[in-house]
Amino acid sequence: MNPLLNELGTVFIPVKDVEKARDWYCDLLGVPADGEVLHGHLYVLPMKGTGIVLDSKIYAEEAxxxxxxxxxxxxxxxxxxxxxxxxxxxxxxxxxxxxxxxxxxxxxxxxxxxxx
Known part of the structure; x- marks a missing residue:
């Protein structure tokens, strides 16, 4: 039996400034930007279905x-x-x-x- 599920969990998006990115994405999607930035570099967008995590720790222009x-x-x-x-x-x-x-x-x- 295959232990992998046929579904996506989360997509990580590299962002330079997690707070600015949070505000931009929340405005774009019409959701409140009232969530907490986790560990100083992660923001989990409130999504239906597959999630999006904004991550400033993985940011590099080439990434x-x-x-x-x-x-x-x-x-x-x-x-x-x-x-x-x-x-x-x-x-x-x-x-x-x-x-x-x-x-x-x-x-x-x-x-x-x-x-x-």
């Missing part, structure tokens, strides 16, 4: 995501794109193939939004 390692889900890709434009996010693409677009966080990690 940032150059391609998306995951995507945020949306039911309205055009609405999500407009939302990101209004928040003046660093958009890397327009909506592609009617289903996805890429952007970066404060530290240059390439992220993606996909319509599910």
């Amino acid at each position: 940032t995501f150059k391609v998306p390692a995951f995507h945020f889900n949306t039911k309205d890709i055009e609405g999500a794109y407009q939302f990101m434009k209004e928040k003046q996010m660093n958009l890397l693409t327009d909506v592609e193939n009617g289903h996805w677009f890429k952007f970066t966080d404060l530290d240059g990690n390439v992220l993606m939004v996909c319509e599910c």
Whole structure:
């Protein structure tokens, strides 16, 4: 019997300043930024499903995501794109193939939004 589960636990994102990253990601996702920074370098974002941990201890410019390692889900890709434009996010693409677009966080990690 295989002891590994067919599921993802958490994605770690390298960030330079964990407090600034916490505030940015919480604002992006519309969740309160009232959680505690753990051990001086970790912040666990309040997520549904697979978790995200912001980690300043693993940050190095060369360690940032150059391609998306995951995507945020949306039911309205055009609405999500407009939302990101209004928040003046660093958009890397327009909506592609009617289903996805890429952007970066404060530290240059390439992220993606996909319509599910």
